[in-house]
Amino acid sequence: MGLALKETKMFKTVVGMDASPIHTQQALFLGLVDECVTMEEMRECDVIFLAIPVDSIIETLQKLPPLAPHVTVIDLGSTKRKIVESVPSSIRRNFVPAHPMCGTENFGPKAAFKELYQNRIVVLTDIEGSGEFQRALAKEIFIRIGMNIVKMDSASHDRHAAFISHLPHIISYALANTVLSQEDPQSILALAAGGFRDMSRIAQSSARMWTDVSKQNKEELLQTIDFFGKEMILAEQLIKEERWEELYEWMEKANTLHHIL
Incomplete structure (x- = not known):
């Protein structure tokens, strides 16, 4: 500034x-x-x-x-x-x-x-x-x-920011910790390319800052995590049950987001 x-x-x-x-x-x-x-x-x-x-x-x-x-x-x-x-x-x-x-x-x-x-x-x-x-x-x-x-x-701001800013940071931290919790994370990270690097990049952000943000926007953030969790459970079910056409349609729906952006 x-x-x-x-x-x-x-x-x-x-x-x-x-x-x-x-x-x-x-x-x-x-x-x-x-x-x-x-x-x-x-x-x-x-x-x-x-x-x-x-x-x-x-x-x-x-x-x-x-x-x-x-x-x-x-x-x-x-x-x-x-x-x-x-x-x-x-x-x-x-x-x-x-x-x-x-x-x-x-x-x-x-x-x-x-x-x-x-x-x-x-x-x-x-x-x-x-x-x-x-x-x-x-x-x-x-x-x-x-x-x-x-x-x-301010209430609308916090609700919208939970989706487009606060949740993505939590997801990035979760992805990084998922890899770090494996027995041999170095071998996994040796294969890291664009997708992983893009998604894990913001996990380098200040932990103090984002802990405070999570604390202040707790209710809105918990709701977005719940919504995200339901989507992850759905993806898990589609893959586990080999419902490939439905998985394709689920991914195709996600593609339409960039028509809005």
């Missing part, structure tokens, strides 16, 4: 704060931010982005110092309902809940690149609770860094 903001020329200075001293040093060395500040110094900022694990977003919102009416706080978390519910009433007008639908399996300062947001979607949720100035500024920032804006309520 620091690199993308610098490209826009919207702000005189881009500062950062991180709990990790190593990450702080890396961010400065890589030019992701101009300087690093304390929580108290952050109150001088015009815009504050919370680009941290979702549980930490909730904790940080409680610790923010008193904010001037013009200050805009934007969170970038992958869940929205519990975050919105946790915002102190004193800063709700300052706050804009957002979820940029982008990212890679890599994390930390070294994973940063300025093109991350270009031509991607950002979901803004429950913005009727945000101040008019904050809504307008958030929209301008996201447009300037190349994003397309979608507005949605």
Whole structure:
């Protein structure tokens, strides 16, 4: 985000704060931010982005110092309902809940690149609770860094995100652990090609981040896992009972998804 903001020329200075001293040093060395500040110094900022694990977003919102009416706080978390519910009433007008639908399996300062947001979607949720100035500024920032804006309520966001983002991560972790639990995973992985690499790639993502996401979106995620489990049971039955034509039709139905995408 620091690199993308610098490209826009919207702000005189881009500062950062991180709990990790190593990450702080890396961010400065890589030019992701101009300087690093304390929580108290952050109150001088015009815009504050919370680009941290979702549980930490909730904790940080409680610790923010008193904010001037013009200050805009934007969170970038992958869940929205519990975050919105946790915002102190004193800063709700300052706050804009957002979820940029982008990212890679890599994390930390070294994973940063300025093109991350270009031509991607950002979901803004429950913005009727945000101040008019904050809504307008958030929209301008996201447009300037190349994003397309979608507005949605937080409950709908969490339900949809469970299907298209949270469930795929759980499936990827499950696939990786399935192979790792075998007696000789190295021999299996020696054969790994495009299909396995594509499906297991996001299992390299931050375990802390995705544990927090699973915790905050527990009910919606459990429902999607249940739906997925039923499809896996169906596939197992079709293969076990050698119902090949039905298996073919099941796969053909799945092919139609890309007509929508």
